[in-house]
Amino acid sequence: MELFQYPYMQRALVGALIIGLAAPALGIYLVQRRLALIGDGVGHVALTGVGAGLLLNRSPVLVAVIVASLGAITIELVRARGRTSGDLALALLFYGGIAGGVMLVGLSDSTSASLNAYLFGSLSTITPTDLTTIAVLGAAILVTMLALRPALFAICHDEEYARVSGLPVRALNLLLAVATAVTVTIAMRAVGVLLISALMVVPVAAAQQVTRGFRSTMTAAMTLGLFAAGSGVYVAANADTAPGASVVLMAIASFAVVALAGVGWRTLRRRRVAAADPSAVEPHEVVLSQS
């Protein structure tokens, strides 16, 4: 624990915890929408923003937020318009994003080390300014995702019904897209572009092995995210491993543990439901004789 007396380690821990809490809070909506890998795509686009920031000598994180938001909005518009050409358009955006990023970083005077910091994360180099950015944006994401949960749940669960309920579906979709971009960009410093989706998706995947409802899944996923971030940074500090990779591996380890526990729990439950509710297994032939 002695390492955590150093301010840079404290910043790393606090930054990781904020991201560990915010990323699953957003990720649950993406998983529900079967867009689990969208964070990865937006991350690729964010890399172009990092490259542009380094080249223009502006804050890479700030430029990345803007570029990633534009990318996420484009993806959302493609998604909303049509289904068939969607995946090709997304592929173009993803690979364009990462190629653009690598090229722009190369054009700037930065070393390959700075590219690595964004690809795989670099928690220990977080400055106090970085931490403020992460805290403010992370809090904004958390508050939005929690306050708008009923509406966001509705559009992700049944978009058509949400439309007929008069919800501002397009605005909420765009909000979700921008929130994804913001989360990706702040998480980039912690776990890196290549591992961002893991923090958004793995805690949710783990939580839903044992939960029964959306709200409980969200709470459990945020708890697991917090645990993975904290324990990952702790392991990294003591074993001198890469923090981003350690955080993600802790998340995956918690998934494995919860999934195993879930198998036993579900077997028990299934027996109980089948015994308690005979109509669930009623043969469909019953209807035929009536119609």
Next chain:
Amino acid sequence: MSAPVITVTRAAIGYEGRAVLRDVSLTVTSGEVVAVLGANGSGKSTLTRAVLGLVPLSSGSVELFDQPARRFRQWHRIGYVPQRLGAGGGVPATVGEVVAAGRLARRGILRPPGRADRRAVATALAAVGLADRTGDPVSTLSGGQQQRVLIARALAGEPELLILDEPTAGVDAASQAAFAGALQEFVAGGGTVLLVAHELGPLRPLISRAVVVHAGGIAHDGPVPEPAGHHADPDHDHVHPHGPNEPAGLWSA
């Protein structure tokens, strides 16, 4: 009791250049229970989706509660029951959470749910006989029970008009009866219903008027046609009501 609730005037609808409905006019007045009948693919679902603004009209107009659909904003007056629950992604949701979404039209997106919301959800679930399943994940319910969850979601918003798209297709007998009971209660309370159906089954006694969609137009508007004649229609394309669900699209919610 004769204020028009839905007015469709000379509506034409097409998908990618292919006309589904050519010239359809339909008026539903307050308190009516109108069944839209027709063969599979006749466009009866398309007609209701157009009324809800989910499918654009290529010509003609739709009015809801005496307002042009384009300017209509009082969505809490309408309860929509889709054909089936969307796949809804991998995240579990409880019956109560799905039904609570029916309150959003009334409450708006920023206000947290209050006591009235919780009471409406409980009442709606009791009306369809699922009060004891509130905390269960919807994925553990049978197809018929899931369909009842959808009508509970619509009822929770305390609407004046219910629009149902094939509510009883593939639904077990117990659920059909619960469904008919809930609908009867709604109608007795002065509600208006527009209902797409392939077969009416236990809903038949509730229907006050039937509209048959055929060949892109309305072939019949009046009393419920005799089932024998309807089933004897050479164009009647009987699809088994218990067929497998359509696979959900990759990007569909």
